[in-house]
Amino acid sequence: MPFTAGDLTAIWLTLKLALLVTVLLLLIGTPIAWWLASTRSRLKIPVGAMIALPIVLPPSVLGFYLLVAMGPQGIVGQLTQAMGIGTLTFTFQGLVIASVIYSLPFVVQPIQNAIEAIGPRPLEAAAMLRAGPWDRFFSIVLPQARPGLLTAAVLGFAHTIGEFGVVLMIGGNIPGETRVVSMQIYDHVEALDYSSAHTLSLTMVGFSFLVLLLLYTFNPRATLSTGLK
Amino acid sequence: MSDITARFKLNYPEFSLDVDLHLPSRGVTALFGHSGSGKTSLLRCIAGLERAEVGHMKFGEEIWQSDSVFIPSHRRPVGYVFQEASLFSHLSARGNLDYAIKRAPPTDHPISLDQAVSLLGIEPLLERHPDKLSGGERQRVAIARALLIQPRLLLMDEPLSALDLPRKLEILPYLERIKQELDLPILYVSHAPDEVARLADHLVAMERGRAIASGTLNDTLSSLEPSLKLGEEAGVVLEGLVIERDETWHLSRVRFPGGELWLRDSGHSVNSPIRVRILARDISLAKQQHADTSILNSLPAIIEAIAADHHPGMLLVKLRLGESALIARITRRSADALALAENQPIWAQIKSVAVI
Numbered sequence: 001m002p003f004t005a006g007d008l009t010a011i012w013l014t015l016k017l018a019l020l021v022t023v024l025l026l027l028i029g030t031p032i033a034w035w036l037a038s039t040r041s042r043l044k045i046p047v048g049a050m051i052a053l054p055i056v057l058p059p060s061v062l063g064f065y066l067l068v069a070m071g072p073q074g075i076v077g078q079l080t081q082a083m084g085i086g087t088l089t090f091t092f093q094g095l096v097i098a099s100v101i102y103s104l105p106f107v108v109q110p111i112q113n114a115i116e117a118i119g120p121r122p123l124e125a126a127a128m129l130r131a132g133p134w135d136r137f138f139s140i141v142l143p144q145a146r147p148g149l150l151t152a153a154v155l156g157f158a159h160t161i162g163e164f165g166v167v168l169m170i171g172g173n174i175p176g177e178t179r180v181v182s183m184q185i186y187d188h189v190e191a192l193d194y195s196s197a198h199t200l201s202l203t204m205v206g207f208s209f210l211v212l213l214l215l216y217t218f219n220p221r222a223t224l225s226t227g228l229k
Numbered sequence: 230m231s232d233i234t235a236r237f238k239l240n241y242p243e244f245s246l247d248v249d250l251h252l253p254s255r256g257v258t259a260l261f262g263h264s265g266s267g268k269t270s271l272l273r274c275i276a277g278l279e280r281a282e283v284g285h286m287k288f289g290e291e292i293w294q295s296d297s298v299f300i301p302s303h304r305r306p307v308g309y310v311f312q313e314a315s316l317f318s319h320l321s322a323r324g325n326l327d328y329a330i331k332r333a334p335p336t337d338h339p340i341s342l343d344q345a346v347s348l349l350g351i352e353p354l355l356e357r358h359p360d361k362l363s364g365g366e367r368q369r370v371a372i373a374r375a376l377l378i379q380p381r382l383l384l385m386d387e388p389l390s391a392l393d394l395p396r397k398l399e400i401l402p403y404l405e406r407i408k409q410e411l412d413l414p415i416l417y418v419s420h421a422p423d424e425v426a427r428l429a430d431h432l433v434a435m436e437r438g439r440a441i442a443s444g445t446l447n448d449t450l451s452s453l454e455p456s457l458k459l460g461e462e463a464g465v466v467l468e469g470l471v472i473e474r475d476e477t478w479h480l481s482r483v484r485f486p487g488g489e490l491w492l493r494d495s496g497h498s499v500n501s502p503i504r505v506r507i508l509a510r511d512i513s514l515a516k517q518q519h520a521d522t523s524i525l526n527s528l529p530a531i532i533e534a535i536a537a538d539h540h541p542g543m544l545l546v547k548l549r550l551g552e553s554a555l556i557a558r559i560t561r562r563s564a565d566a567l568a569l570a571e572n573q574p575i576w577a578q579i580k581s582v583a584v585i
Contacts, residue, residue, distance in 0.1 A: 131328075
């Protein structure tokens with residue numbers, strides 16, 4: 001059962017999306033996690049709750065509001081139009097933004113937990129060794145939170161690959177632009193092409209298993225729970 | 230070198246710190262007191278890890294904290310040894326030392342890696358990770374790391390209290406070597422009388438967030454304040470030099486500022502420094518020097534003060550011997566029989582001396 005040309009396009013698009021989103025998630029999620037782990041601000045709890053929203057909301061709800069916001073009448077849509085980019089709905093870029101928001105809690109929470117587990121002592125010790133705040137972040141926080149970062153990256157990656165509802169709402173189903181593997185499988189099933197759906201689905205199962213196998217091999221204590229608080 | 234001025238007021242719901250101290254910038258200053266007496270908070274304020282609402286901190290001519298100045302902890306020239314070893318778990322012992330070396334400011338006479346490693350005897354441990362080291366080994370690496378940041382002031386927060394007795398006895402000699410070989414003032418927080426007796430030159434006694442005494446070790450321990458005791462028993466610590474070893478009788482003669490003592494030979498070679506502890510209960514007083522006694526050490530002294538002890542039948546007598554002082558505990562009845570009075574010459578008969 002070889003892949004169809006459409007399958008390959010979808011696989012390539014999905015990998016591209018997931019990799020890009022994972023990188024963005026780590027870049028955005030790490031400072032947020034650091035802030036949440038170390039702040040004494042009263043904003044900590046509301047901000048934490050807001051970031052955790054996608055865990056409990058149906059993806060269609062999130063997708064719907066993103067669709068509205070990015071559409072021609074939405075705040076984001078107006079902004080992007082003023083900047084001359086047009087609207088982001090039904091584009092790859094729009095999908096990237098939506099995926100980042102959708103997967104953010106799955107990245108922030110493991111990193112936050114890992115940073116909180118370090119505790120204040122190593123950071124005080126580093127300060128007494130003349131390490132300033134940035135130095136402490138790069139020389140102590142990042143290396144000691146590495147298992148959390150790895151878990152976060154895997155979770156972010158896996159979630160992006162697995163998403164369906166948000167893509168459906170905001171991306172539509174445009175080949176090479178927004179038609180990711182989960183959409184492609186849906187299309188195969190709609191067309192009653194169960195054999196093609198099997199091929200892709202089995203590939204997904206194998207791939208996901210492999211990713212988790214690697215994660216647990218290198219980081220036996222990793223959990224895929226998000227530590228919802 | 231000028232001194233350290235530390236004035237802090239810190240208020241927590243359950244605890245307050247209020248101190249105004251002048252500390253010497255040489256030798257070991259012990260901050261001594263029970264847990265909860267505020268000694269660790271004081272050390273953290275000096276390090277800049279805690280920021281007191283009201284604080285004035287001067288190290289020599291440098292202002293570290295005032296109403297308008299607060300030097301953050303990572304810019305203060307201090308080394309800090311925490312109670313439990315705080316080695317970075319993602320780095321080997323050598324990696325931990327390198328962390329300090331990379332960040333150390335340039336100095337004229339830096340402590341070299343070799344010097345720190347040999348001072349603490351950690352050569353065989355360098356390639357190991359912290360979780361493969363014993364508690365005592367970890368603490369030795371942590372002390373070496375604190376030295377390699379080239380501090381001008383070393384702060385130690387109960388560095389031995391998390392260790393069992395054998396580990397503690399393993400590390401104490403290293404601390405004595407650091408004290409002797411490096412010209413580095415050390416503030417040493419402890420609640421353990423034996424550590425203070427062995428290491429301290431200057432003593433600050435803390436109680437409920439206040440400093441109740443501050444002075445040289447001999448001065449503070451010989452004051453007749455009932456609260457100023459190292460452990461259960463009143464007594465003083467003297468530091469001297471071994472000046473003779475008597476092979477026949479297995480004794481050594483020790484000179485301290487104000488007199489000489491014969492001790493059981495403890496293996497210290499001639500000219501090596503030695504510390505002894507003499508408890509108040511081990512000194513008796515006599516008006517004349519007796520020849521027909523088994524007591525070896527009978528020293529001429531002057532009575533400086535007499536004070537009540539906690540038992541109504543007992544008195545504490547402070548004795549002056551040149552620059553040093555001793556305290557003796559005797560019965561009120563004996564004091565009356567001998568008609569003891571201040572400024573009177575007297576013979577102090579010392580029954581027992583402990584080398585520490």
